[in-house]
Amino acid sequence: MLAKGKIPATEPLIRVGIFLPEDQMQSVTIDFPDPDNYRISPRSCWPQSKTLTASIENGQLIANGREIAKITIQRNALTGDYKQPLIVHNVTAGRGFHWKKSISSSLLGDLEIRVADGNMLVINELPLEQYLSCVATSEMSAECPAALIESQTIVARAWMLANVEQKHRKLGFDVCNDDCCQRYHGTGFLTPQAITGAQATRGQVIMNNDQICDARYSKSCGGMMETFESVWGGSPLPYMQNIFDADRNLEWDKLPLSAENNARDWIDSTPNCFCSPKVVPEKELTKYIGGVDEAGRYFRWQFDYSQAELTQLLNQKLQIDANNIIDIKVIKRGGSGRLIDIKIEYLDSADVARSIPVHSEYNIRQTFHPSFLYSSAFYIEKSDIADNIPDKFSLYGAGWGHGAGLCQIGALGMALQGYKTAAILRHYYPGSRLVTIYS
Ligand SMILES: [Zn+2]
Ligand SMILES: [Zn+2]
Structure with a gap:
């Protein structure tokens, strides 16, 4: 596993969670294009007809009729080629979202299979650069211009190696395969452009002072970038500020967007930002954005709820007993207009006036949509x-x-307007430097 705060001098191996205990899977099926390319331990787990199925019975891992503690599948030689991956079936994509689905992932590197919390745990260990070439295209399609794929690859690498969050450390892997960490669906969407993007930027990260930047990213800022501390709390990071996602010619003086009237004017307008449909028409987005998202409008959007719908939703999400929702009061917005503190006023089942606070942009998004609100x-x-x-x-x-x-x-x-990789990274992470940490 990656060590926190350590800058690797050579390409590291990383561990990715493929089946998580929360997926509640009781079996896993893996296809081997050529089992002779692998060392499988214990030997009793050798795949029959190029397929291995392991299942859990009474809390115990079973394969080929035998009880085992753990299965490890290792490539005989870690080669740089992308041929003949293992195929793992019924992998969860979009965990916790309304578009959650089951996919087959073609995986490079090694696998480890064991039981955790009574459910199947499958971990994929592979060299970082192979992982990154899959991440760039899992996140965005191969149609994207090279500068975007390169920028995305460098950002994904920096985020991995900064390794600040460590959400899954207790289960023994660095990141999961989904949006909770970074979307990784194996080599299924791997393209020559993605491989070129990884090779062209091999070992490159963005740094601030002597540390690799904790390079967060999201689909669309809405025209103004949010700060680190508004989303995750803690100390501000110098390279994550409220900056217009636009060139210097954007005329917009109603600031800050944390002020209510300014936020409303901002949301009601379609300023000429890089993420605006004026630059990237929304009907062309599907050509560039990976295939597992809902089609729709992302820069500016609208959701309508009836009183009954909203009451039912908030009762379920917040475990309250509202008869009617009266108002949603804004307590605090971040500098991109994102709500970070609100108070919901309602009448309870005895028609007594009550209120409940909701803190953080994450919780607010989770509260106001059956799965997750855009922003x-x-x-x-x-x-x-x-x-x-x-x-x-x-x-x-x-x-x-x-x-x-x-x-x-x-x-x-x-990228579509011709900006190069370094300029894109300078824009989104001001003050950061592009550095090659290993070759
Ligand atoms: Zn995760
Ligand atoms: Zn943006």
Whole structure:
């Protein structure tokens, strides 16, 4: 596993969670294009007809009719080629989202299979650069311009090696295969462009002072980047600030967007930003953005809820017993207009007025959508109000994701306008330096 704060002098191996305990899988099926290319331990787990199925019975891992503690599958030689990956079936993609689905992942490197919390745990260990070439295309399609694929690869590498979050350390892997960490669906979408992108930037990261940047990124900032501390709390990072995602000619003086009226004006407008449909038309986005997302409008969007729908949603999400939702009060917005603190006012089942706070952009997004709202940069318009009770709530919003660091659609806009990799990274991580840490 990666060590926190350590800058590797050579390419490291990394461990990626493929089946997580929360997926509640009780079996795994793996296809081997050529089992002779692998060392499989214990030997009793040798695949029958090029397929190995392991399952859990009474909490015990079983393969080929025998009980075992752990299965390891190792390539005989770690080669740099991308041929003949192992195929793992029923891998969860979009974990926790409404578009969650089951896919087959073609994986390079080694596998480890064991039981954790009564469920199947599958870990893929592989060289970082092979992982990165898969990440760049899992996140965005191969149609993307080279400068975008290179920028995305460098950012993904820096984020991995900065290794600040360590969300899955207890289970023995560095990152999971999904949006919780970085989307990694194996070699299924691997293209010559992605391999070239990884090779052209091999070992390159962005650094601030002597540390690798904790390079966060999201789909669309909505035109203004968010700060690190507004999303995750803690100390500000100098390279994640409120900056227009636009060239210097953008005329917009109603700042800061943390002020309510300014946020509303901002969300009601379509400024000429890199992530705006004026630069990247939304109907062309599907050509560039990977295949597992909903098609739709991301720069500016609208959701409508009836009183009954919103009451049911908030009752379920917040475990309250509201009869009616009365109002949603803004306590604090970040500098990109993202809500980071709100208070929901409601009448409970005895018609007593109550309120409940919701903190953080993440929790707000989770609260206001059956799965996850695009972003927390939104305002709410109430209508059809009778006896102080609105019948309808309309959410008007901007952007997709937390908005801090690189804006993927904005970086696409920059690349389509001819900006080079270094200029894109300078724009999204001001003050950072591009450094090669291993060759
Ligand atoms: Zn994760
Ligand atoms: Zn943007």
